[in-house]
Amino acid sequence: MSAPAPIEKVSIIVSKGSLDGIYPGLIMANGARAEGIEANMFFTFFGMDAIHKKRHEHIKVSTVGNPGLHMATWVGGFPGVSSMVTHMMEKQMEELDIPPIPEFIEMIADTGAGLYACKASADLFKMAKEDFIDQVQDIITVGEFYEKAAGGQIIFT
């Protein structure tokens, strides 16, 4: 049996607005570009915060509804806990040279990855091109997304 053809393209959808919801997509896009794989990122629903000028520096870890943190459920909802956990995780990421979300996205765009916002979501949250960081190339429809994704793998995160 011959080896399967390598992956040539990934189309990564970022749909969540929490730090732990956004990083996996960024890490997968960055890892793809490092291997010479074409990568496009599509930001939809709350995931659009990652490319929103006023919001992308204020993204937090989801501390409630996240048993993975191993905190008592009721602790996660206390005022300040989400900010504290976010601060701790950001510090650990800094040690590992994983950049904060705004710098990371800029870095990924610099590798030649495409960044796009979802039209339906932008309309829903009344966001326009000027609300997004300059690296966002366009606001596109689902149909345009499928066109761009042809010949690759769709990864919904």
Added chain:
Amino acid sequence: MSAPAPIEKVSIIVSKGSLDGIYPGLIMANGARAEGIEANMFFTFFGMDAIHKKRHEHIKVSTVGNPGLHMATWVGGFPGVSSMVTHMMEKQMEELDIPPIPEFIEMIADTGAGLYACKASADLFKMAKEDFIDQVQDIITVGEFYEKAAGGQIIFT
């Protein structure tokens, strides 16, 4: 280099039971059909609420564990907040002609998309074919899902 072959089929899995967890899958299925792409939807775990006769009209936005909403974490857990946020988002969707979940799913089924429930999940939550809306064609196993998904893209939402 020639253009890659267009996407011919998408198999969209809906696994979450919140409004913000269900809509992305519906929008992607609807967008696929609008482009002439074959689309099948598979509802599993809490995502089965979207096709459950008694539940599909009562689906809410997840307001806790969702930093994307930019509410103080502890506010999201107050009685009534989830309903209020849901109501606000539904109003915005109405303005954009995005239908409520029950109508949207009916509309997607009318375009020729297939709707299926996951057997393991239906067994787990003790649901049977008659609990689901009429548009659901069958309750199928994971193996049958993979058969139907052949030749297309699997999108887990």
Added chain:
Amino acid sequence: MSAPAPIEKVSIIVSKGSLDGIYPGLIMANGARAEGIEANMFFTFFGMDAIHKKRHEHIKVSTVGNPGLHMATWVGGFPGVSSMVTHMMEKQMEELDIPPIPEFIEMIADTGAGLYACKASADLFKMAKEDFIDQVQDIITVGEFYEKAAGGQIIFT
């Protein structure tokens, strides 16, 4: 039109640390192996709890931020509620012969599926090979993941 070629391989990413976040990936991997489909599982972020020696027996249902449970939002955050719901769901799973997470993962590994941890996440949470169950074959980079995923479907859960 001839039937599309069957799916030959699935690469399932488990990124969440809750019972309801982990099971779908396990069920899809197990279902793939039952059909003779090659399956690899990659555990990243909080999903690594599923293969963590000290944590994989203590995984809970996310009861807040999960409107799918149909509990009043504020109830989900009470001490003990998450454990109670988890216990109830585990009992139902037992009736259906769905094994608890540790046994299920062992069973899936026994079918020949590969288990891998994500390097970036392991570094972030300061976990090493000895923290994971013996069935985990390796800690790999995103680039190595894409290599292993070639010729199949990537499913991010």
